[in-house]
Amino acid sequence: MDFELLKKAVWQANLDIVKRGLVELTWGNASGADRDAGVMAIKPSGVGYDDLRPDNMVVVSLATGEVIDGSLRPSSDTPTHLVLYQEFGRIGGVVHTHSNAAVSWAQAERDVPCLGTTHADHFYGAIPVTRRMREEEIMDAYEHNTGVVIVERFREGHIDPGQIPGVLVACHGPFVWGETPASAVKNATVLESVARMAFQTYMLNSKAAPIDQALLDKHHLRKHGTESYYGQD
Amino acid sequence: MDFELLKKAVWQANLDIVKRGLVELTWGNASGADRDAGVMAIKPSGVGYDDLRPDNMVVVSLATGEVIDGSLRPSSDTPTHLVLYQEFGRIGGVVHTHSNAAVSWAQAERDVPCLGTTHADHFYGAIPVTRRMREEEIMDAYEHNTGVVIVERFREGHIDPGQIPGVLVACHGPFVWGETPASAVKNATVLESVARMAFQTYMLNSKAAPIDQALLDKHHLRKHGTESYYGQD
Amino acid sequence: MDFELLKKAVWQANLDIVKRGLVELTWGNASGADRDAGVMAIKPSGVGYDDLRPDNMVVVSLATGEVIDGSLRPSSDTPTHLVLYQEFGRIGGVVHTHSNAAVSWAQAERDVPCLGTTHADHFYGAIPVTRRMREEEIMDAYEHNTGVVIVERFREGHIDPGQIPGVLVACHGPFVWGETPASAVKNATVLESVARMAFQTYMLNSKAAPIDQALLDKHHLRKHGTESYYGQD
Amino acid sequence: MDFELLKKAVWQANLDIVKRGLVELTWGNASGADRDAGVMAIKPSGVGYDDLRPDNMVVVSLATGEVIDGSLRPSSDTPTHLVLYQEFGRIGGVVHTHSNAAVSWAQAERDVPCLGTTHADHFYGAIPVTRRMREEEIMDAYEHNTGVVIVERFREGHIDPGQIPGVLVACHGPFVWGETPASAVKNATVLESVARMAFQTYMLNSKAAPIDQALLDKHHLRKHGTESYYGQD
Numbered sequence: 001m002d003f004e005l006l007k008k009a010v011w012q013a014n015l016d017i018v019k020r021g022l023v024e025l026t027w028g029n030a031s032g033a034d035r036d037a038g039v040m041a042i043k044p045s046g047v048g049y050d051d052l053r054p055d056n057m058v059v060v061s062l063a064t065g066e067v068i069d070g071s072l073r074p075s076s077d078t079p080t081h082l083v084l085y086q087e088f089g090r091i092g093g094v095v096h097t098h099s100n101a102a103v104s105w106a107q108a109e110r111d112v113p114c115l116g117t118t119h120a121d122h123f124y125g126a127i128p129v130t131r132r133m134r135e136e137e138i139m140d141a142y143e144h145n146t147g148v149v150i151v152e153r154f155r156e157g158h159i160d161p162g163q164i165p166g167v168l169v170a171c172h173g174p175f176v177w178g179e180t181p182a183s184a185v186k187n188a189t190v191l192e193s194v195a196r197m198a199f200q201t202y203m204l205n206s207k208a209a210p211i212d213q214a215l216l217d218k219h220h221l222r223k224h225g226t227e228s229y230y231g232q233d
Numbered sequence: 234m235d236f237e238l239l240k241k242a243v244w245q246a247n248l249d250i251v252k253r254g255l256v257e258l259t260w261g262n263a264s265g266a267d268r269d270a271g272v273m274a275i276k277p278s279g280v281g282y283d284d285l286r287p288d289n290m291v292v293v294s295l296a297t298g299e300v301i302d303g304s305l306r307p308s309s310d311t312p313t314h315l316v317l318y319q320e321f322g323r324i325g326g327v328v329h330t331h332s333n334a335a336v337s338w339a340q341a342e343r344d345v346p347c348l349g350t351t352h353a354d355h356f357y358g359a360i361p362v363t364r365r366m367r368e369e370e371i372m373d374a375y376e377h378n379t380g381v382v383i384v385e386r387f388r389e390g391h392i393d394p395g396q397i398p399g400v401l402v403a404c405h406g407p408f409v410w411g412e413t414p415a416s417a418v419k420n421a422t423v424l425e426s427v428a429r430m431a432f433q434t435y436m437l438n439s440k441a442a443p444i445d446q447a448l449l450d451k452h453h454l455r456k457h458g459t460e461s462y463y464g465q466d
Numbered sequence: 467m468d469f470e471l472l473k474k475a476v477w478q479a480n481l482d483i484v485k486r487g488l489v490e491l492t493w494g495n496a497s498g499a500d501r502d503a504g505v506m507a508i509k510p511s512g513v514g515y516d517d518l519r520p521d522n523m524v525v526v527s528l529a530t531g532e533v534i535d536g537s538l539r540p541s542s543d544t545p546t547h548l549v550l551y552q553e554f555g556r557i558g559g560v561v562h563t564h565s566n567a568a569v570s571w572a573q574a575e576r577d578v579p580c581l582g583t584t585h586a587d588h589f590y591g592a593i594p595v596t597r598r599m600r601e602e603e604i605m606d607a608y609e610h611n612t613g614v615v616i617v618e619r620f621r622e623g624h625i626d627p628g629q630i631p632g633v634l635v636a637c638h639g640p641f642v643w644g645e646t647p648a649s650a651v652k653n654a655t656v657l658e659s660v661a662r663m664a665f666q667t668y669m670l671n672s673k674a675a676p677i678d679q680a681l682l683d684k685h686h687l688r689k690h691g692t693e694s695y696y697g698q699d
Numbered sequence: 700m701d702f703e704l705l706k707k708a709v710w711q712a713n714l715d716i717v718k719r720g721l722v723e724l725t726w727g728n729a730s731g732a733d734r735d736a737g738v739m740a741i742k743p744s745g746v747g748y749d750d751l752r753p754d755n756m757v758v759v760s761l762a763t764g765e766v767i768d769g770s771l772r773p774s775s776d777t778p779t780h781l782v783l784y785q786e787f788g789r790i791g792g793v794v795h796t797h798s799n800a801a802v803s804w805a806q807a808e809r810d811v812p813c814l815g816t817t818h819a820d821h822f823y824g825a826i827p828v829t830r831r832m833r834e835e836e837i838m839d840a841y842e843h844n845t846g847v848v849i850v851e852r853f854r855e856g857h858i859d860p861g862q863i864p865g866v867l868v869a870c871h872g873p874f875v876w877g878e879t880p881a882s883a884v885k886n887a888t889v890l891e892s893v894a895r896m897a898f899q900t901y902m903l904n905s906k907a908a909p910i911d912q913a914l915l916d917k918h919h920l921r922k923h924g925t926e927s928y929y930g931q932d
Contacts (some may be wrong), residue, residue: 023883024892027817076921098817100892103898107814108907115340117405118260118331135913142917171910172816186258193257193333199899200337201433208341211404214368218375222309348573350638351493351564366618408560419491426566433570433665441574444637447601455542581806583871584726584797652724659723659799666898668804674807677870680834684841688775 003069006034010041010093013181013230014057016095017138018049020189022045026222028097029075033085035092038062040085045074062086065172070089076143083147084177088154088161095188098173101195106168112191112198114208119194120211120219128153129192132170137206150175163220167190236274236302239267240290242326243274246414247290251282251331253422254421260331262308265342265414266318268325271295273318276452280282311377316380318408326414329419334428336349339401341393345431345445347423352427353444353452355420360427361386365403383408383437397452399424467661469507473523475559479647480498480523483563486655493564495541498647499551501558504528506551510538510553526554542609549613554627555622559647561654564639565598567661571595572634578664581678585660586677586685588653593660594619598636603618616641620674629686633659660696702740704767705733707760707791709740712880716796717748719888728774729878732784734791737761739784743771773838775842782846783876787853787860793881794887797872800894804828805867811897812892812909818893819910819918821886823862827852827894831869831912849874862919865890 013030016024020075031042041057045137059069061079062085067074074082078193081094105112112127114120130149137145150167153159166176178184201208210216246263259282264275272289292302298311308314311373314327338345338360345360346351363382370378375402383400386392398420399409409424411417434441443449479496485488492515497508507523531548533540541547547560571578571699573595578593580586596615603611616633619625629654632642636698640657644650667674676682712729716722726877727747730741740756743851753759758768761784766773769798780793804811804826811826812817836844849866853859864886873890877883902906909915 027890030738071853100896101899103815103896104903107896107900109872110903115404116336118336132911133914135911138911138913147756171246171814171914189258195334196725197333197340199903200334201340203436204337204343204432205341212365212368212371214371215366215404218371348637349569356529422491426564430566430569430573433567434573436669437570437576437665445598445601445604447604447690448599448637451604455608581870582802584802655724656828659797663799663802663806666800669902670803670809670898671808678831678837679832680837681832681870684837688841 003034003037003039004054004058006032006039006041007059007183008054010043010057010137011052011054012213013093013095013100013185014043014052016182017050017095017188020185022048022097022099022188022192024098028095029081029208030093030181030184031075031078031081032093033062033091034115035062035202039068041180042078043075044070045075047072047137061136071203077146078148079141079143080150080175083144083151084175086150087179089166090179091177091184093184094177095181095184096173096175097188097192099188099192099195101199102174103172103194104166104193105195105200106173107171109170112168112195112215115201115210116194117211117215117219118190118197120216121193121201121223123166124216124220125159126210127164127166127168127191128159129168130170146172168208187229236267236270236272236292237287239265239270239272239274240292241287242414243276243290244285244287244389246328247276247285247328247419248282249415249418250328250410250421253418254281254426255332255421256282257331259326261329261434262310262314263326263328263418264308264311264325265326266295272301273314275311275314276308277303277435286391287380290424312374312376313380313408315406316384320380320384321410323395323412324398324410324417325412326417327408327410328414328417329406329408330421330425332421332425332428333426334432335401335407336405337432338428339383340404340408340451345401345428347449348431348434348441348443349427350452351415351423351430353424353458356399356427357449357453357457358392359443360397360399360424361390361392362401362403363403365423381404389448467504469500469503469525470520472498472505472507473525473592474520475647476509476523477520479559479561480509481560482651484612485656486651488563488654488658489515490564494562495543495547496559496561496647496650497541497547498559499527499528499557504545505534508544508547510536511541513538515695533644543612545607545609546613546616546641548671549610549617550641553613553617553687554643557626557631557650558645558652560641560643561647561650562639562641563654563658564633564683565654565658565661565667568634568658569638571661572639573637574587574635578585578634578661580640580682581664581667581674581676582660583677583681583685584635584663586655586682588656589632589660589683590686590690591625592635592676593630593632593657595627595634596625596636597670629656674686702733702736702738705731705736705738705746706758707753707886708880709742709756710751710753712792712794713742713751713886714748715881715884716794716887719884721796721887721891722748723797726767727795728776728780729792729794729883730777731773731792731879732761732779733788734761736790738767738881739780740820742774742825743783744768744774746771759834763770776845778840778842779846779849782850785848785872787844787876789861790864790876790880790883791878792883793876794880794883795874796887796891798887798891798894800845801867801873802871803892803898805872806870807928808827808869811867811881813915814897814900814907814909816914816918817839817889819915821889822857822865823915823919823923826865826867826890827856827907828867829856829869831832841893845871856927862923872928
């Protein structure tokens with residue numbers, strides 16, 4: 001089997017998170033899934049972005065995490081990506097960064113509320129923060145359990161990962177997804193931008209209120225609903 | 234009829250809002266009017282800035298919004314631009330962005346006060362924020378009504394759109410105008426800069442007071458009054 | 467008489483304030499004096515930085531402000547520069563900008579305290595803010611009076627302009643000077659940087675205290691005293 | 700003896716602190732040690748980064764500070780670097796900057812707490828700030844005593860410089876180290892980034908709590924422990 005297209009898309013997404021200013025040093029990784037083939041491709045661990053090439057992306061089984069293609073070790077965050085693909089059945093790309101503003105909210109352990117239309121255009125409500133992980137979750141299978149607490153947060157909060165394509169892991173940072181690696185990069189860019197603006201909004205007005213439901217519906221559905229009228233499609 | 238010059242000026246303005254750091258992704262649009270011809274040209278909807286060319290700008294009737302020239306769909310914010318051209322009779326360019334600091338004030342639902350001469354040089358007083366839009370205004374003809382609440386804010390506040398060439402739509406972001414597309418871009422740049430400085434000023438001094446009327450008059454009229462002595466004219 | 471070298475140094479300083487990120491649009495100007503010739507050269511008014519050339523710098527008399535060389539109108543801030551050269555007898559360059567952090571302190575009407583060695587290396591104590599100007603000072607000879615309130619602030623505060631080479635004009639922004647146009651640019655860069663760091667320091671600790679006198683002496687005199695041992699001289 | 704490789708590594712580190720945005724003007728210096736040869740190489744004093752070349756790095760004795768190779772005067776901070784190499788026996792590179800966020804914490808005289816995994820990956824706990832220096836420490840052998848107060852802070856706080864490779868000198872700024880000049884640059888980059896994010900975190904939540912010990916252990920040991928599984932080694 002040949003994963004050339006998938007590896008190229010994932011390589012491009014890994015370069016784009018750097019180009020968009022979401023990543024310093026090697027603090028980030030992007031993956032993409034080919035659900036028909038039952039695999040995902042992901043950045044190799046600890047390799048500098050300058051040295052990335054499409055053919056050193058690592059392909060692993062979505063079901064087992066076993067390496068199927070590639071000679072390098074996959075990103076240490078691979079088990080987190082796998083849980084997200086397994087539990088959020090329709091996503092095709094995942095991005096993890098330590099982008100500045102998003103991490104600040106994750107460290108403050110606060111959801112990023114939907115304060116404006118920039119946010120509403122891409123996330124249909126607040127972007128949640130997980131609970132802190134418990135000692136036993138950290139000691140054993142930490143990266144797998146990072147995915148588990150994300151899924152728990154969406155399940156218990158009755159949040160649809162198709163409508164809110166991202167999360168803040170408490171004291172850590174954002175994981176963001178989309179239908180493709182490229183759309184996951186786009187959503188990660190949006191998250192950083194709205195996190196920065198929400199920060200400044202609260203500094204100016206500590207009682208700033210989320211937007212009204214009608215405006216949230218309007219903006220989100222204008223772009224994402226079945227009657228969307230944005231763009232050229 | 235040929236709109237080559239108009240489309241080129243509008244294309245340039247759309248590139249300039251990106252170049253000046255006012256726009257991420259596709260979050261912005263610029264338009265320009267030719268009042269003799271009764272038309273405006275505007276960015277097409279959802280097209281990336283890299284793919285813009287003068288000849289894919291869309292020309293629509295100022296009176297009816299009907300597409301007169303161009304094969305793409307105009308920006309979804311077209312009805313807002315139209316209301317501004319219709320109601321603010323002397324403006325020749327309109328810019329909409331989601332620039333960082335301006336959006337933060339829009340989300341905080343606070344007017345940007347005139348705290349210094351940078352502001353006074355270009356805006357003759359506070360830059361107003363609109364009220365929130367009502368559910369029925371959002372549900373039906375949303376973009377048109379966005380223009381309507383802007384005009385209402387200026388009318389009820391007795392604000393002259395020639396003296397205050399911009400506004401913050403609550404929970405959304407700035408619309409800025411000028412005599413030409415290029416001057417609208419300039420005013421949008423100024424708005425972002427003074428919004429950022431006003432933010433920092435309030436953090437340093439929550440009781441910071443607007444500048445005195447004499448200084449406001451001096452700076453604004455030095456550049457804009459009939460006895461202006463700034464520049465080479 | 468030929469002012470080629472002076473005009474080139476002033477042209478370079480005007481480009482450098484843009485390159486260092488201290489100026490947006492045309493919000494800034496730099497000048498330089500030739501005291502033997504009794505003149506200063508300054509940026510022309512309202513000309514974009516892209517269009518500046520050494521030979522469109524304007525040379526005016528230090529004593530009278532009369533244009534001696536050049537076909538354009540000098541910067542509208544020329545009378546402020548003149549007062550500074552007349553009253554602060556040893557300075558050879560003046561820079562005015564609307565740089566972000568410095569303007570924020572000017573609008574907050576707070577002196578920038580000396581909170582660390584970055585500041586102490588270049589400014590021997592707090593960077594003062596002037597009082598607001600009075601209506602009659604604004605109405606008539608505004609730019610001249612801007613210089614007058616700066617000089618008043620230094621005189622009444624017993625501040626040595628050789629030790630504190632810059633000031634914040636209330637509700638306006640910084641004027642910074644030095645022995646040459648290049649050193650004025652350097653001091654303007656320092657002012658912006660220390661203003662930004664002082665802002666963040668106060669956000670972290672609203673009771674942050676200025677550095678001790680011994681440390682202030684050490685750092686300032688290490689670079690500027692008669693026994694300085696910094697650099698290769 | 701020939702120090703070509705050492706001087707090249709130190710030259711590269713001095714360029715990298717500028718490239719990473721940690722240094723303005725000439726506010727920074729990097730050094731590297733060759734412990735077998737008993738020397739360190741360091742940036743010359745007051746030389747602009749554009750004029751640096753490998754062969755104008757200055758080589759001095761680690762024991763005595765005597766210049767062994769090079770015709771320029773070494774950085775005025777040389778005595779501080781020497782104390783760090785002498786007291787922290789395994790480090791091979793030291794970087795000093797006035798980077799923006801780190802200086803803000805140093806001026807606020809607050810330790811940077813470990814609020815997230817970005818921090819934990821590189822620093823095994825809070826990054827300490829020193830006490831203020833006493834007048835007699837400043838008056839005589841100031842730069843040497845700067846090193847002494849750093850060492851005192853680590854000794855009295857029972858902090859392992861191998862686990863916390865950096866410090867904030869009160870009212871001054873960061874000194875950061877590593878096994879090589881390149882790793883010191885990396886740690887200085889991390890410090891600036893986590894200082895910026897910790898600042899924003901506290902603005903959002905003044906009661907933000909450090910991460911749990913289990914998470915700190917997990918992240919730090921994942922990269923630095925004897926059973927580390929990050930990267931390709």
